[in-house]
Amino acid sequence: MLVKSLLNDHIQTIRQFDEELLDAISRFADRCRSALNGGGTVFFMGNGGSAADSQHLAAELVGRFQRERKGLPSVALTTDTSILTSVGNDYGFDRVFARQVEALVKAGDVVVGFSTSGNSANVIAAFKMAKEQGAFTVGMTGRKGGAMRELCDLCLCVPSDTTARIQEAHITIGHIVCELIEEV
Ligand SMILES: O=C(CO)[C@@H](O)[C@H](O)[C@H](O)[C@H](O)COP(=O)(O)O
Numbered sequence: 001m002l003v004k005s006l007l008n009d010h011i012q013t014i015r016q017f018d019e020e021l022l023d024a025i026s027r028f029a030d031r032c033r034s035a036l037n038g039g040g041t042v043f044f045m046g047n048g049g050s051a052a053d054s055q056h057l058a059a060e061l062v063g064r065f066q067r068e069r070k071g072l073p074s075v076a077l078t079t080d081t082s083i084l085t086s087v088g089n090d091y092g093f094d095r096v097f098a099r100q101v102e103a104l105v106k107a108g109d110v111v112v113g114f115s116t117s118g119n120s121a122n123v124i125a126a127f128k129m130a131k132e133q134g135a136f137t138v139g140m141t142g143r144k145g146g147a148m149r150e151l152c153d154l155c156l157c158v159p160s161d162t163t164a165r166i167q168e169a170h171i172t173i174g175h176i177v178c179e180l181i182e183e184v
């Protein structure tokens with residue numbers, strides 16, 4: 001049955017998280033915590049479903065995940081249609097995140113990019129800019145990792161080659177990171 005087999009794929013993907021990935025999730029949360037404690041901001045970006053993940057996680061930090069606490073500085077670079085259309089129109093779609101990183105990101109910030117292929121040109125360009133700005137970069141991708149694997153300071157490769165399964169694992173990891181950030 002297709003439904004059961006798709007659910008099994010999802011379960012298998014999560015089951016196949018190895019120690020290296022679990023350790024990377026903890027390090028991701030630690031980096032966010034130290035950036036936030038030092039007055040920094042956590043930025044998120046991605047295309048399509050990954051844009052939705054970016055907005056979802058920024059909302060968890062600015063608003064509330066599970067605990068009552070102060071709002072934490074976080075920005076999704078996927079939301080301002082005036083910026084996205086002006087930069088896309090004037091400089092090209094590949095620059096829509098990089099330009100915002102140039103304008104907003106400071107040393108000590110964390111820049112998180114979601115890309116199931118690891119190869120979305122606008123995410124890659126923004127990571128390069130984030131390094132120039134002195135930020136810590138976290139790539140969230142799939143098994144192969146694409147260009148992101150070598151480019152990011154920390155790269156979390158979900159053990160699947162299927163976009164949907166990778167995205168499902170990304171939001172699970174994102175929620176775990178939010179829980180660890182709130183733990184303090
Ligand atoms: O949500 C989905 C598919 O599940 C799509 O919207 C998907 O995110 C888009 O095709 C993206 O453009 C894919 O980009 P990426 O994950 O390779 O960076």
Ligand SMILES: [Zn+2]
Nearest residue numbers: 049050164167
């Ligand atoms: Zn999707």
